[in-house]
Amino acid sequence: MKLILATAGTLVFAATACAQDRELTFEPTELRGGIVMLTTGAGGNIGVLTGEDGILLIDDLLPGTGPQVEAAIADFTGGGVPRFILNTHYHGDHTGSNDHFHAQGATIVAHHNIRTRLAASDEQDAYGFLPILTFGEDIQFHMNGETVRAVHVPSAHTDGDALVYFETADVLHMGDTLFSGLFPFIDLMGGGSVDGYLDAMETGLRIAGPETQIIPGHGPVSTREDIQASIAMLRAAQAIITPMVEDGMSLEDVQAANPLADFHDSWNWGFICTPRMVATLYLDAAGDTATNPLATRCN
């Protein structure tokens, strides 16, 4: 279920059927200010701000899961349709319930490039309803006594990512610019880049203080130390593979050398396995955005 990618449309449809067919288990974690991180075993983590001004949802899971998301948030919001949904990027496991909630009156908000990518997608229906309000560098929501600031970070996980900071509660939703404790997916074909991804994590570090509670796109509630660990890993891995590309080695030869062996035990996971992280770093350093690193087999 983690294979939900805009770059792999057939997988989205497979996941759609799967998500509709099975009952997801939602785990709500209450953070400061009553903000809830809603996690399932499938798709990106959701952030929920609720109060008398209405519900703000940060991301809305997989296609076909709208009714389940609606029921899950009703447990702690008292019910009702979100007033706003902010998409942190265009991938189907973060925008999948846009259509469900839009049909009931929710306003979908996202970076300009998210609307562009969703509109251009062959599987638009699977990826979610198009955002109605779009922004460039940033946007702020003033509701429920909270100031929620979404800041765009260019060419990171995709070309439309935003970090979302709840200023009063000191809670930061990083979307997929943080895969906490996991090799990150960097969607080179969707406008992402390794340097931009590192810059986005640095932006997260600048926003986050010692007490900030961080919602990653995937993984558990995190701290700024988790961002630091991800930055250190990615910089070190990039520093190993870039010289191999500059030496003219083929991707096959680099894979055979297993250059990220030391990182494997701590960072490898089912979706971004070590060979896919190697392929991502190789293709990025080679300036190749036409080859899909996810085509790399995991074993």
Ligand SMILES: [Zn+2]
């Ligand atoms: Zn993503």
